[in-house]
Amino acid sequence: MNENLSPQLRKYLDLSDEERIFFIQKDKWIDYPDANKILAKIEDIYNAPKSIRSRGMLLYGDSNNGKSAILKRFYRKFAKDEYIDEDGDLIHLMPLVYVIAEASSDESIMFTEILSSMNVPVNHKEKVSKKKEEAVFYLNLMKTKLIIIDEIQNVLHGPHNKMAQLITSLKTLNNKTGIPIILAGTQDAMSAISIDNQTKSRFKPYELPLWNNDENFLRFIATMEAMLPLKKASNIFKNYELLTYLHGLSKGCIGEAIDILKDASIYAIRTKSERITKKEIKESL
Numbered sequence: 001m002n003e004n005l006s007p008q009l010r011k012y013l014d015l016s017d018e019e020r021i022f023f024i025q026k027d028k029w030i031d032y033p034d035a036n037k038i039l040a041k042i043e044d045i046y047n048a049p050k051s052i053r054s055r056g057m058l059l060y061g062d063s064n065n066g067k068s069a070i071l072k073r074f075y076r077k078f079a080k081d082e083y084i085d086e087d088g089d090l091i092h093l094m095p096l097v098y099v100i101a102e103a104s105s106d107e108s109i110m111f112t113e114i115l116s117s118m119n120v121p122v123n124h125k126e127k128v129s130k131k132k133e134e135a136v137f138y139l140n141l142m143k144t145k146l147i148i149i150d151e152i153q154n155v156l157h158g159p160h161n162k163m164a165q166l167i168t169s170l171k172t173l174n175n176k177t178g179i180p181i182i183l184a185g186t187q188d189a190m191s192a193i194s195i196d197n198q199t200k201s202r203f204k205p206y207e208l209p210l211w212n213n214d215e216n217f218l219r220f221i222a223t224m225e226a227m228l229p230l231k232k233a234s235n236i237f238k239n240y241e242l243l244t245y246l247h248g249l250s251k252g253c254i255g256e257a258i259d260i261l262k263d264a265s266i267y268a269i270r271t272k273s274e275r276i277t278k279k280e281i282k283e284s285l
Contacts, residue, residue, distance in 0.1 A: 002275075004225055004233045012229035017269050020229045024265050027069070028258075030223050033216060034208060035070050041206065042074050042182060046096070046146045050178030055201070058152075058193050059184040061208035064255030067184050070208075071098070071148055078146075094118055094142040099149045101185075105158030107166040110149075111135050118142060132169065139177050146180055147173075153185035167193065171202055210252035213244055217257075221246065224258060225276075228265045232275035236261075242278055249281070260285075 002013070012023055038059065045057060059067055078096045099113045111131035115122045120138050122131070139147075149170075155163050174181050183189065183203050193203045211217045222237035236242050250257035264276045267284035 002230055002233045004222075004235065005229060006226040009227060009229055013231055015229075020269055021266050024228055024262050024269075028224075028227055029069065029073055030220060030227075032220050032254075035066065035073075038070050038206065038208065039074055042071075042146075045180050045182065046074075046078065048180070052175065052178065053202070054174060054178055054180040056174070056180040056203050057182045058189060058203040058205045059182065059208060060187060060189045060205060062210055062253055063186050064259075065208055065210060065253045066255055067208055068150055069255070071150055071182075071184055075148065095145045097139070097144050097147045099147070101149055101151045101154040103154045103157045105155045105162040105166050107162075107169045110155070110166055110169070114147070118144075132173070135173060136176050139173075139179060144177075144179055146182065148182045148184065150184045152183040153188040153191075156188060156191060167199055171199065174202065211247070211250075211254055211257075212252065213247040217247060217252075218243060220254065221257065221261070224261055228261065228276075230265060230268055230274050230276070232273075234276035236276060242281075245278060246281065249285075 001010075005013070012020055015023070041057065045055070048054065059071070061067055075096055075098045079098070080092070080094070097114065097117050099110075099117045102109055102113060104110075108128040108131060111128060111134075112122050112124060114135050115131060115138065118138050120134065155166055170181055170183075173179075181203070183193065190205065193199050193205070211220075218237050221243060225234055225236055228234075236246065246257060246260060249260055260281060261276065263284040264280040268274055268276055268280045271280075271283075273280060
């Protein structure tokens with residue numbers, strides 16, 4: 001019996017290999033200090049009263065280091081709101097709009113994405129000025145309180161003047177609606193908001209750093225191991241050499257560490273070893 005497996009997950013040991021592998025491949029949320037700090041900051045922004053110049057955030061860091069996981073965690077909590085009005089009708093609101101930026105600095109494409117994320121039918125040939133008007137209208141109609149635009153580094157693909165115009169349009173949208181905007185992306189995303197000091201103050205930078213090989217990393221890996229339904233305990237968190245090896249492979253990027261553990265777990269199930277050692281990690285790379 002794997003004594004490190006979370007008690008509520010021990011039932012998964014009775015499933016077939018393929019069912020356990022399917023469970024391992026699912027996204028999993030694990031609390032950790034930096035994530036909780038960011039979630040608290042986002043919630044403060046979300047709950048703040050509307051203002052003429054509401055402040056947002058730029059969440060940036062290395063690719064696959066957990067930014068999107070944090071944002072999606074927040075989105076799942078606040079994405080929908082509904083109530084019964086005085087006529088007995090069910091009213092659907094959209095307090096949070098989540099957009100993934102395309103690889104384009106075209107502001108028309110950005111506003112198409114914002115409208116599409118709100119399930120608003122969009123005429124792609126419509127003038128960008130009309131799309132902006134529709135965005136303001138529907139954001140107010142749906143009582144949106146926060147806009148999140150992920151992968152914002154994608155707007156760097158294109159002429160600098162178009163990128164600057166797009167960021168200016170987002171600031172204008174913020175001014176007209178009073179809705180704060182959170183941008184998120186890689187280290188390159190800093191270039192997208194470093195156009196001027198006013199833009200940087202509007203989207204206050206907040207870095208999600210890489211992990212050190214310390215107690216926090218150990219705790220995270222221990223929690224991750226407890227969520228992997230293997231029949232034998234791997235005890236990675238008790239094996240400093242293996243923990244250091246895992247940290248080196250992931251380069252302190254938590255998304256990479258999770259992917260490595262998932263792949264090693266699947267390999268361990270298929271080879272019947274049922275635990276993660278350096279061999280399972282090496283062979284599954």
